[in-house]
Amino acid sequence: MKGRLVLEDGSIFEGEIFGYGEDTGGEIVFNTSMTGYQEILTDPSYKGEIVTMTYPLIGNYGINTDDFESAAPHVNGLIVKEVCPEPENWRLDSNLIDYLERNKVTGICGIDTRALTRKLRSEGTMRGIITKKDDDDTALINKAKAVPALSGRDLVSTVSSKEVYQLGKDNKYRVVLIDCGAKKNIITSLVNRGCQVTVVPAWTTADEILGLNPHGIMLSNGPGDPQDVPYLVDTVKKLLGEKAIFGICLGHQILGLACGAETFKLKFGHRGANHPVKDLASNRVYITSQNHGFALDNNSVKRLDIDITHLNVNDGTVEGLSHKKYKAFSVQYHPEACPGPEDSNYLFDKFIALF
Template identity: 55%
Template sequence: MQARLLLEDGTLFTGQGFGAEGGSVGEVVFNTGITGYQEVLSDPSYCGQIVTMTFPLIGNYGINRDDFESIRPYIHGFVVRRHETVPSNWRAQYTIDQLLKEYGIVGISDIDTRMLTRILRQHGTMKGILTTGNERIEELKERLGTSALLRDQVARTSTKSVFSSPGEKERIVLVDYGAKSGILRELTKRGCDVVVVPQDTTADEIRRLHPDGIQLSNGPGDPKDVPHAVETIRSLLGEYPIFGICLGHQLFALACGADTDKLKFGHRGGNHPVKELESGRCFITSQNHGYTVKEESVVGTELEVTHINNNDKTIEGLKHKTYPAFSVQYHPEAAPGPYDSSYLFDRFLEMIRDNKIANPERPRQAQLSETLRGELQYAQK
């Protein structure tokens, strides 16, 4: 079947459709990864976006049950140069075409993805409509003009209920703003007792879980679309060690008084060089974000820049000067991508242990006695 991709600047691409039939509107972005298309498809941070893969051959090793980063894909469309219909890999269980059909996602192949990427790099990401229908171009332009991009992606992708992954070590509350499974996987691999909570969980509800530390996950969209998350983080800052990833990094910055801005075409891929300022080391990182913390907005806050992007010098890491809290813009859990930065999870746990030594808890019996005494005095009044 024929498929068409129309950009808001009027550029039209015509190719072959695969996956589901139909049409959808989304922000057209590109990812430079050579492998990892299954993880890209299932990364909740792509919710509401039409994803273009710059590598020309996609689908050659199929889809398997183990490499998903969420329970289902959230993308609004998939754009490739060539779509492989017969994958060759012993782990493959079905094809990318079958996956897209299962979840109602439209795909398009046999277009010049290099040209599309050059347009997005020159003019920035833009709204687009991907369809397998036979509508006239004027109808597509009208639909594209009247359709708004999503602003509620975090609510769409976050868990709706609390669940736990039990462990014997530190209790980590993972606030799910659209979390990749890799974050939970890295924490549980280290023996953590992880409690995953929805994105709108209040500070008091988190306190009642008695965490040792708080993990702020990645997620889709503009961080300013979730102001309640900023207020929750601001309320918890200083009470518990905090580690933010990607969207969690941006929300952490906003909670500390910094500001964020939209990048021209974002960072999406598994080969982005990041410099750690303290050591001078360069790490190759996996990234997927369209927003960044504004460098000038960090001045005058309690934040200190710890990492920068070696390509465009944007901020890639922050830490609080007073409280045990830090964040990174990239994905230390990778998937897909290199594992250079997985040490950050170990650093987070070290921070939690150091914080416990510096701020020992009063014995629980003493806390309980004080609470009961206060309740008795109140009752007597």
């Protein structure tokens, strides 16, 4: 089925629709990972976004039941150069095309993803639509311009768990994970280290969290602009100094805001499995997995009772924080990886050592 990718700046890319097939819109972003499309599709942090995979062949190892980061895809759409209809993998359960169709996610292939990525890098991420309609170009461009931006709406509330649940029931340490759209492997990383993890909705109050008597509190990853969840920022302000706190990705930004820092939107974000991050204490560089479109403002952080512990080697943005007074730290990247390197999973041990 013929289709088009239409951007708000008027750019139009011709391709073929696969998966669900219905029109979709979102903010167009790109991910430079060579593998891991299954984890990317099911990462709640991509809510509201259409993901462009820069690696040219996607779907060659299919879909399996082990590598999901959540129960269903959260991306608004998928853009690839070439999609593989007949994958090969001993863990294979289905192919990518059928999986997207079952889960009502529209993809488009045959796109010059290199040209698209260069545009997004030079001009910044922008809104767009994937469509099979034959409307005139002006009408389609206007539809792309009408797609909601990431900022100005609470996407966290759409992906957070609606109920409290627990994993690792008989484990030694008690951790409350505030679910902003948590990836499964964050929970797994804690459970495997002897933590009883109680997952709570993002709007759970500080008193309710402290009432669970945790050793530590985890602030998870999640979608959207951190400034659109002020209720969560207020909660973390009340939790500072009460228990050990560890923030990942959006959780890192929330911790920064709770301490008085400011955030801003990156031009095209950090999304991939090979981003270099420097640990300022050891001068060691770690290769990290990342997925975020917002960051903490360096200058605003320097005025506060928090230390910058890690910096992005590529653009110098803040990648890690540590509070000077309280047991609280965070990283912008994903120490649980999936997809990506496991260089930084020691941070979970650091968290537990604070209990």
